[in-house]
Amino acid sequence: MGEFIRLDISDGIGTIRLDRPPMNALNVQVQEELREAAKQATTSDEIKAIIVYGGQKVFAAGADIKEMAGMGYAAMAARATELTSAFDALARVPKPTVAAITGYALGGGCELALACDWRVAAADAKLGQPEINLGIIPGAGGTQRLSRLVGPAKAKDIIMTGRFVDAGEALSIGLVDRVVPADDVLEAATAMAQQFVNGPSVALRAAKQAIDGGLEMDLASGLAWESQLFAALFATEDKVEGMAAFVEKRKPTFKGV
Numbered sequence: 001m002g003e004f005i006r007l008d009i010s011d012g013i014g015t016i017r018l019d020r021p022p023m024n025a026l027n028v029q030v031q032e033e034l035r036e037a038a039k040q041a042t043t044s045d046e047i048k049a050i051i052v053y054g055g056q057k058v059f060a061a062g063a064d065i066k067e068m069a070g071m072g073y074a075a076m077a078a079r080a081t082e083l084t085s086a087f088d089a090l091a092r093v094p095k096p097t098v099a100a101i102t103g104y105a106l107g108g109g110c111e112l113a114l115a116c117d118w119r120v121a122a123a124d125a126k127l128g129q130p131e132i133n134l135g136i137i138p139g140a141g142g143t144q145r146l147s148r149l150v151g152p153a154k155a156k157d158i159i160m161t162g163r164f165v166d167a168g169e170a171l172s173i174g175l176v177d178r179v180v181p182a183d184d185v186l187e188a189a190t191a192m193a194q195q196f197v198n199g200p201s202v203a204l205r206a207a208k209q210a211i212d213g214g215l216e217m218d219l220a221s222g223l224a225w226e227s228q229l230f231a232a233l234f235a236t237e238d239k240v241e242g243m244a245a246f247v248e249k250r251k252p253t254f255k256g257v
Contacts (some may be wrong), residue, residue: 127176
């Protein structure tokens with residue numbers, strides 16, 4: 001669909017594939033192609049779950065520093081919100097998303113992985129936010145999503161030192177959800193995504209909206225938001241089918257409506 005990013009669809013899973021050798025540097029063009037891929041994945045009825053994959057060697061080793069080096073404050077002030085919104089477009093896809101991480105997921109690459117619901121990493125993968133070594137900070141959600149995922153103290157450690165995090169530590173602190181041999185990353189991510197393909201799509205969307213939206217609210221507002229989404233699901237055919245299947249002691253056949 002784009003020069004550096006394509007969206008492949010197979011068996012209900014959409015794979016957003018980064019392909020900008022050698023390191024999948026996330027320049028402006030890649031960011032905009034990512035935004036378009038997220039939009040298409042959202043609107044496609046064929047796609048029930050999504051994998052983000054950079055290939056067998058590397059997920060994404062960060063932003064295109066050569067491109068950014070020539071930008072001053074005025075240029076980046078104009079671009080920064082677009083950078084954030086490109087990654088946010090993926091985070092807001094109302095379907096389950098899995099990052100399949102091989103090699104390096106650094107800087108913008110780590111932020112891209114953070115925009116997914118889950119992360120499967122190769123045993124030899126390295127993650128991190130090394131922007132501090134360039135005299136800047138993460139600018140595509142890293143300071144916000146990382147701190148929400150691993151806590152503020154650990155996020156400050158990773159961001160303020162700029163150090164790399166190996167797969168074992170990433171798993172122990174909750175930065176990734178599963179670690180597998182490098183050759184098995186895509187297969188493991190596919191298995192994770194596959195479990196949602198025949199699920200109740202409307203309820204899965206509501207669950208994601210309830211959790212992600214609730215994190216931005218106080219508890220009372222979050223509970224009210226949950227109640228609204230919960231009640232709305234009683235208007236769906238999947239609710240009727242799911243409860244009928246439970247009563248009849250059979251496996252439900254959901255239609256996503």
